[in-house]
Amino acid sequence: MIIVMKAGTPSVEIERVTEEVCRYEIIPEICQGQHKAVIGLVGETAEIDTRQVQNISPFIEQVIRVKKPFKRASLEFRYGEHSEVAVPTPNGVITFGQNHPLVVVAGPCSVENEEMIVETAHVVKAAGAQFLRGGAYKPRTSPYAFQGHGESALDLLAKAKEATGLGIITEVMDAADLDKIVEVADVVQIGARNMQNFSLLKKVGAIGKAVLLKRGLSATIEDWLMSAEYILAAGNPNVILCERGIRTFDKQYTRNTLDISAIPVLRSLTHLPIMIDPSHATGKSEFVQPMVMASIAAGADSLMIEVHPNPAKALSDGPQSLTLEGFEELMQEMAPLGKFFGRWSKKNSTTIPMFASQTYATVRF
Template sequence: MIVVIKAGTPEVEISRVCDELSTWGLTPEKIVGKHKVVVGLVGETAELDPYRIEEISPFIESVLRVEQPFKRASREYRHNEPSEVMIPTPNGDVYIGEHHPIVVTAGPCSVENEEMIVATALHAKKMGAKFLRGGAYKPRTSPYSFQGHGESALSLLAAAREASGLGIITEVMDTPDIDKIAEVADVLQIGARNMQNFSLLKQIGKQTKPVLLKRGMAATIDDWLMAAEYIMASGNAQVILCERGIRTFDSKYTRNVLDISSIPVLRRLTHLPIMIDPSHGTGWAHFVPKMALAAIAAGTDSLMIEVHPNPKKALSDGPQSLTFEQFGELMDQVKHMAAVVGRGEREPAMA
């Protein structure tokens, strides 16, 4: 349930309304929009009469029920206003959201050694990426495949961050690793295989850094948004949704089926920012550029692209990784497409 406050309402009156609603056993969450303040009510609201809430204050414009099972993640919850995630990096604050330029994350599937990860970070930065992705801990289908270097790889990511100034995105697989990964990463990733690891979602929602939530390979959109709800219900509203391909009946020609249609669907359902990963979505480097551009045309806020200095020698996911040269070519196309849809880099304001 949301309470829409009239424009121009004094802050003291908003606080009074929230205090009153708290005495009803509800948790009011104030959401400040461009034009109005909305108060989201969390708790047992099914039996509440909206007219009873309206009587609390003449400054209440309306009281609306959130119909979706995912409450905090619902676009209704913010009165149809999109949210944004602000991420501090050594190169400055980066915003991911519907009203900001396209943000690109690039890097290898796994952190292999310091020379490789630093070289990749420097090239990604040169080409215009804002974040470096790289797995320290890697969930793999086979127990015999390379699982990542674990904790030792975190120091390599830190070295790449220092050398390039890029923000770091890396995956958390287990709750005991959250704190040590959060010391290095600017964004903590929940991978597709852990999307419904509810104990992990609850714990990662208790820390303060942004969370990148990848869609499970067999998850419906409702499943995915309810997973985001677990994180947000634990206190962290800084969630970015990442579509990375789903499993269907046809897997002969691509690794997964990249669900581009999820972008406009999510725009109707949720206020959360959207990222698209065409590398995992297709599984083949030659498909990645076309799907990246299609995602921008469909309205994504950001892209995650796998890049490796020598994909043929990559320890994991080499076939879907772009070379440095291919990534440079793609970034030129991304900049043109972003400009076409009005999501290009903004010129700095004149002094």
């Protein structure tokens, strides 16, 4: 249930209404929109008479029941206004949201060594990315596959962050590692395989860092939003949803199936920002560019693109990774479409010539 206050309602009246509704033994949450304040009532509201709530104050414009099972994540909860997730980074605050420029996240699947991650960070930043992605802890289908370097990889991400000022996005797999990860990460990622690890969701909901929640391999959109609800209910409003492809019938030609339709569907259901990961979705680098363009056209707020100096020798997910030069080319190609849709800014613009990665030291394996 939400209470929509009239435009111009004094803050003292909003506080009075909030205190009044507490007698219903629910939790009131104030969402201050551009023009109106909305008070969300979280808890068992089925027995609450909306007419009684309406009579609490003449400043109440409307009382609405939220019918979706995902209460805090629903668009209704914010009375149709989309939220923003502002992330402080060494290069300034980067905001994810519908009314902001496209946020580009780039980097390797796994952090392999210092030279590789620092070189990649320099190149993707110069090409226009605002965040560096890199796995320190890696969930792999096979127990014999490379699992990431763990804590030592976090140290390398910290060095790349210090060298470039990029924000860091990296995945947490185990709550025991969360404290170490939040010291380095600006956004904590929950991977597809942990989307319904509810105890982990509660833990990341208790931290102040932004959380990137990837869609599960076979998750419905409602499953996904209910997982986001766990994080929001634990007190963390800074959730970004990431579509990374779902498992369907055909695995011969793509790794997964990128659900582009999820973008407009989510836009109609939730206020949370939307990211697309075309690298994991397609599993093949040659398909990343068209899926990036489709995602921008469909209204994505952010893109996560895997980039590696030498994909043929990557320790994980090489086939889906762009080369450094390929990423620079892609950013050049994205610019006209991003500008057309009003989602491009100076931060996205290339500040170095094409193939400037050649000016950095070549990584040796």
